[in-house]
Amino acid sequence: MARFTLPRDIYFGENSLAELKNLKGKKAIIVIGGSSMKKFGFLNKVETYLQEAGMETLVFEGVEPDPSVETVMRGAEAMKRFGPDWIVSIGGGSPIDAAKAMWVFYEHPEAKFEDIAKPFNIPALRNKARFVAIPSTSGTATEVTAFSVITDYKTQIKYPLADFEITPDIAIVDPSLAYTMPQELTAFTGMDALAHATEAYVAVNRSDFSDPLAIKAIQMIKENLEKSYHGDKEARDKMHIAQCLAGMAFSNALLGIVHSMAHKSGAVFHIPHGCLNAIYMPVVIDYNRSVCAERYADIAKCIGLSGNTTDELVDAYRDFCTGMNEKLNIPMSLKEYGITEDMFNQNIDRISKNAVQDACTGCNPRETGEKEFKALYTAAYLGEKVCI
Numbered sequence: 314m315a316r317f318t319l320p321r322d323i324y325f326g327e328n329s330l331a332e333l334k335n336l337k338g339k340k341a342i343i344v345i346g347g348s349s350m351k352k353f354g355f356l357n358k359v360e361t362y363l364q365e366a367g368m369e370t371l372v373f374e375g376v377e378p379d380p381s382v383e384t385v386m387r388g389a390e391a392m393k394r395f396g397p398d399w400i401v402s403i404g405g406g407s408p409i410d411a412a413k414a415m416w417v418f419y420e421h422p423e424a425k426f427e428d429i430a431k432p433f434n435i436p437a438l439r440n441k442a443r444f445v446a447i448p449s450t451s452g453t454a455t456e457v458t459a460f461s462v463i464t465d466y467k468t469q470i471k472y473p474l475a476d477f478e479i480t481p482d483i484a485i486v487d488p489s490l491a492y493t494m495p496q497e498l499t500a501f502t503g504m505d506a507l508a509h510a511t512e513a514y515v516a517v518n519r520s521d522f523s524d525p526l527a528i529k530a531i532q533m534i535k536e537n538l539e540k541s542y543h544g545d546k547e548a549r550d551k552m553h554i555a556q557c558l559a560g561m562a563f564s565n566a567l568l569g570i571v572h573s574m575a576h577k578s579g580a581v582f583h584i585p586h587g588c589l590n591a592i593y594m595p596v597v598i599d600y601n602r603s604v605c606a607e608r609y610a611d612i613a614k615c616i617g618l619s620g621n622t623t624d625e626l627v628d629a630y631r632d633f634c635t636g637m638n639e640k641l642n643i644p645m646s647l648k649e650y651g652i653t654e655d656m657f658n659q660n661i662d663r664i665s666k667n668a669v670q671d672a673c674t675g676c677n678p679r680e681t682g683e684k685e686f687k688a689l690y691t692a693a694y695l696g697e698k699v700c701i
């Protein structure tokens with residue numbers, strides 16, 4: 314038996330934000346990040362629409378990039394005091410992920426972070442509130458996923474919370490929110506989406522439901538990411554949809570060790586999530602190919618890359634990923650990003666050990682232990698091919 318879960322409603326396209334006017338409820342808490350949603354006028358629109366729906370609103374602001382356990386607890390307290398029946402999260406992956414975790418502690422004040430961090434261990438939600446997610450970046454697809462990534466800054470570990478309970482009820486995928494993304498954010502989040510679709514297509518839990526979503530996402534990313542990076546509006550619209558399709562695929566097929574490596578090194582090296590995925594992806598393709606070359610070759614064929622053999626097609630897909638990094642001005646290695654040898658050497662043992670425990674490691678097509686993670690991180694540090 315397998316399961317495939319998505320939000321009940323996905324509103325998409327221009328002006329889909331206005332759908333908020335039709336929500337039925339009494340009180341909505343709006344969770345945002347720093348200042349971008351306020352500055353570009355989206356917060357104001359959200360408040361106005363919710364008030365038109367007859368709701369009292371409260372804004373919880375200041376969720377930091379890579380949200381902390383402490384921020385989650387503060388947000389849950391604010392929810393307990395206000396008593397919303399809707400949680401409306403708007404912004405990049407960070408505020409939406411934080412709002413998902415706040416939701417858990419709002420509904421279950423007795424829950425412990427370490428318990429809900431265990432995969433598929435979140436108690437039933439929706440007794441107090443339902444959840445709307447409105448993404449402003451085109452990458453994480455958290456608006457449709459069963460994930461929330463929360464960082465414990467004491468241990469410098471990012472925990473991917475995973476449970477279909479936290480799949481939002483409503484996703485609003487309005488491309489106008491993504492128009493204001495600067496170039497670098499467009500590049501990093503776009504490569505995050507490519508990593509989602511690629512990992513979902515080779516993951517052990519992949520299915521006939523997730524495969525077409527992953528392939529369509531990769532095709533759309535190939536056609537549109539570079540153009541979107543250069544500010545093409547239509548391409549940006551397409552990227553907002555493509556990342557969402559990738560999210561539908563990986564929320565159900567789950568991910569692999571590109572993400573395990575990113576989760577365990579992100580908080581240590583202070584490198585944005587999408588940038589790390591972009592650096593790790595070519596290394597992981599070479600590592601995984603001994604067990605799933607046909608799957609990568611399949612992707613290559615579906616997006617029109619050439620190659621006469623399976624091996625040539627896998628090479629072509631790996632080179633396509635590297636080529637995207639080049640076109641988007643993403644560093645090719647951790648060293649090129651600016652991580653010093655000292656910093657790398659001080660952390661390699663710890664991040665390799667932690668990566669084994671990451672929730673995404675078990676879904677990777679090739680089994681991976683500490684020794685292998687060390688080799689993978691080292692190859693990614695130097696920008697070399699992995700030879701194990």
Ligand SMILES: NC(=O)c1ccc[n+]([C@@H]2O[C@H](COP(=O)([O-])OP(=O)(O)OC[C@H]3O[C@@H](n4cnc5c(N)ncnc54)[C@H](O)[C@@H]3O)[C@@H](O)[C@H]2O)c1
Pocket residue numbers: 346347348349377378379380404405406407408410449450452453454455458459460461462471490491492493494495498502505586587
């Ligand atoms: N839940 C999931 O399924 C999932 C999947 C992948 C990644 N993640 C997590 O999501 C987080 C990354 O999210 P992200 O990449 O969306 O970035 P983010 O939410 O951390 O935002 C990065 C920066 O971009 C700004 N920003 C956001 N939207 C903008 C816009 N439209 N215009 C201008 N500036 C804007 C923010 O203010 C912030 O400063 C990481 O913590 C990552 O681990 C979650």
Ligand SMILES: [Fe+2]
Pocket residue numbers: 453505508509572586590
């Ligand atoms: Fe991701």
